[in-house]
Amino acid sequence: MTTEETGTPEEQAVDLLLKEAGGENIVGLIHKADENFPAAATFSSPHGYITVYDQRNGDPSLINRYMLTPMLKKKDANGKRIFWTSPPADLPPRPMGLNCMLHRNDPNREEYDKLGLPICIRVNLANPYEVLKHMQSRHKTAWGAIQEENRRKEKEGERRDKDADRKFQRELLGKTIKEK
Numbered sequence: 001m002t003t004e005e006t007g008t009p010e011e012q013a014v015d016l017l018l019k020e021a022g023g024e025n026i027v028g029l030i031h032k033a034d035e036n037f038p039a040a041a042t043f044s045s046p047h048g049y050i051t052v053y054d055q056r057n058g059d060p061s062l063i064n065r066y067m068l069t070p071m072l073k074k075k076d077a078n079g080k081r082i083f084w085t086s087p088p089a090d091l092p093p094r095p096m097g098l099n100c101m102l103h104r105n106d107p108n109r110e111e112y113d114k115l116g117l118p119i120c121i122r123v124n125l126a127n128p129y130e131v132l133k134h135m136q137s138r139h140k141t142a143w144g145a146i147q148e149e150n151r152r153k154e155k156e157g158e159r160r161d162k163d164a165d166r167k168f169q170r171e172l173l174g175k176t177i178k179e180k
């Protein structure tokens with residue numbers, strides 16, 4: 001099997017995210033261009049969750065879409081990206097499967113520790129739906145806390161987007177007035 005390498009990792013990530021669009025139970029999202037995604041991209045995943053892979057050990061974790069940008073920005077001491085939307089190319093591929101969100105290697109673990117959430121050793125959950133099902137049935141209280149945090153982040157994200165839109169509109173308006 002050959003992997004086609006086209007474009008920068010950022011462009012490849014946008015391609016990957018675009019490829020994910022179009023499935024069932026999809027929550028669409030426009031991602032604004034920033035230093036990680038040079039082009040605005042639409043991507044989707046079940047219930048707004050996205051799989052990221054720890055590039056140091058290949059650990060796959062499901063994260064809320066609002067955590068994607070901060071996660072992709074995380075770098076190690078050598079300036080290498082820690083999380084990415086595809087498994088690390090330099091490690092042997094692992095059998096498919098996702099960690100429980102409460103696994104100790106989860107990208108959000110630090111935050112979950114702060115919330116006092118327990119650690120779960122469950123790995124190899126078949127797909128994002130299985131992770132969500134596992135969370136709902138095995139970690140009811142923790143899952144409630146995580147969802148509340150996600151709602152808070154979503155609101156923050158929406159507010160940030162609205163502020164950015166307003167700023168953009170003001171700038172645009174300022175320009176139009178000057179041009180008159």
Ligand SMILES: [Zn+2]
Nearest residue numbers: 100102120122
């Ligand atoms: Zn679990």
